[in-house]
Amino acid sequence: MSILSAHQPHFLPWASYFLKILRSDVFIILDDVQFRKNYFQNRCEILGIGCKEKKWLTLPIKKNISSKSMIKEIPFSEKFQVNDILLKLESSYRGSPFFGEVYADLKSLLHSLDKNLCDFNINTILWCMDILNIQTEVVISSSIRMPFEHNPTQKLINLCLHHNATSYLSGPGGRNYMDLSLFQENKINVLWHDQKDIDLSYNQSFSPFIPNLSILDMFFYVGYDRSAELLKGK
Numbered sequence: 001m002s003i004l005s006a007h008q009p010h011f012l013p014w015a016s017y018f019l020k021i022l023r024s025d026v027f028i029i030l031d032d033v034q035f036r037k038n039y040f041q042n043r044c045e046i047l048g049i050g051c052k053e054k055k056w057l058t059l060p061i062k063k064n065i066s067s068k069s070m071i072k073e074i075p076f077s078e079k080f081q082v083n084d085i086l087l088k089l090e091s092s093y094r095g096s097p098f099f100g101e102v103y104a105d106l107k108s109l110l111h112s113l114d115k116n117l118c119d120f121n122i123n124t125i126l127w128c129m130d131i132l133n134i135q136t137e138v139v140i141s142s143s144i145r146m147p148f149e150h151n152p153t154q155k156l157i158n159l160c161l162h163h164n165a166t167s168y169l170s171g172p173g174g175r176n177y178m179d180l181s182l183f184q185e186n187k188i189n190v191l192w193h194d195q196k197d198i199d200l201s202y203n204q205s206f207s208p209f210i211p212n213l214s215i216l217d218m219f220f221y222v223g224y225d226r227s228a229e230l231l232k233g234k
Contacts, residue, residue: 001166001167001189002025002026002163002164002165002166002167003023003024003025003026003165003166003167003168003169003191004024004025004026004027004028004159004160004163004165004167004168004169005020005021005023005024005026005027005028005168005169005170005193006027006028006029006030006141006156006159006168007020007027007028007029007030007171008029008030008031008033008036008040008041008071009029009030009031009041009071009118009121009122009125010040010041010044010121010125011040011041011042011043011044011057011059011117011120011121011124012044012057012121012124012128012214012215012216013040013044013125013214013215014044014045014195014212014213014214014215015200015215015218015227015230015231016193016195016198016200016212017215018128018129018132018134018215018231019193019195019198019200019231019234020169020171020193021129021134021136021138022132022134022136022231022232023169023193024136024169025136025137025165026136026137026138026139026163026165027136027137027138027139028139028140028141028159029122029125029138029139029140029141030071030141031070031071031072031118031122031140031141031142032070032071032072032141032142033070033071033141033152034067034068034069034070034071035065035069035070035071035073035074037065037067041071041074041117041121042058042059042060042061042074042117043056043057043058043059044056044057044213044214044216045057045212045213045214046088046089046092046093046213046214046216046217047092047093047204047210047213047217048092049091049092053210054210054213055092057085057088057089057214059076059080059085059117059120060076060077060079060080061074061075061076061077061117062074062075062076062077062078063077071117071118072118072142073118074116074117074118075115075116075117076115076116076117076120080115082110082111082113085110086103086106086107086110089103089106089216090103093216093217093220096205096220096221097205097220097221097222097223098219098220098221098222098223098224099220101223101224102216102219102220102223102224106216109123109124109127110124122140126138128215131219131224131227131228132224132227132228132231133228133232134231139163141159144159144162146158146159146162151179152177152178153177153178153179153182153183154182156168156178157182157183157186157188160186160188161186161188165188166187166188166189167188167189167190167191168183168188168189168190168191169191169192169193170190170191170192170193171192171193171194171195172192172193172194172196174190174192178190195212198234199234200218200230200231200234202218202221202222202226202227202230203221203222204217204221205221215227218230
């Protein structure tokens with residue numbers, strides 16, 4: 001059985017995003033779908049100062065973006081500065097056990113990236129996968145050059161057929177828009193990956209545990225090796 005999954009390139013997403021990749025043989029980064037404003041494509045959640053609540057960490061994009069723009073077409077705001085992101089992370093995680101190592105790596109990585117939202121996100125996702133030792137094949141959707149497909153379910157089926165995948169691994173949101181009968185017609189099994197059913201808690205050095213933060217939170221609190229162990233244990 002070959003399993004394919006797909007997702008928009010989010011900004012330093014939560015741990016379960018990477019567990020979904022780990023559970024797949026092929027992971028498609030959907031860069032040629034519509035950009036969603038005020039969503040996870042240009043922001044993630046991190047701990048607030050004092051570790052009592054979470055807050056948004058946002059990548060500023062240009063204003064007046066067309067509602068029909070694809071993710072790969074979104075430019076950063078001229079005001080975007082990598083140091084602004086680093087300062088916010090430092091204020092939230094300075095006292096975490098692995099701050100020095102993770103922050104130094106992030107600083108080197110982020111300063112090396114191009115100022116385009118999609119490329120920025122893809123490169124940080126690949127960096128996280130390397131740290132987590134995830135060997136799943138990654139394919140950028142726009143690189144396949146398939147004919148444009150209005151039906152989102154058919155687009156996913158076309159990707160599965162192109163990669164000879166017998167199963168599609170979907171997040172719970174897929175139930176809201178996917179036509180499951182089309183998967184049946186094409187003899188593709190649908191599997192479900194729901195982070196609500198997965199315990200990825202770890203020691204944040206305080207309680208209660210705050211779930212679904214950026215994968216960086218896990219890196220800062222338990223380090224790279226333990227983060228990889230936690231995901232592979234699931």
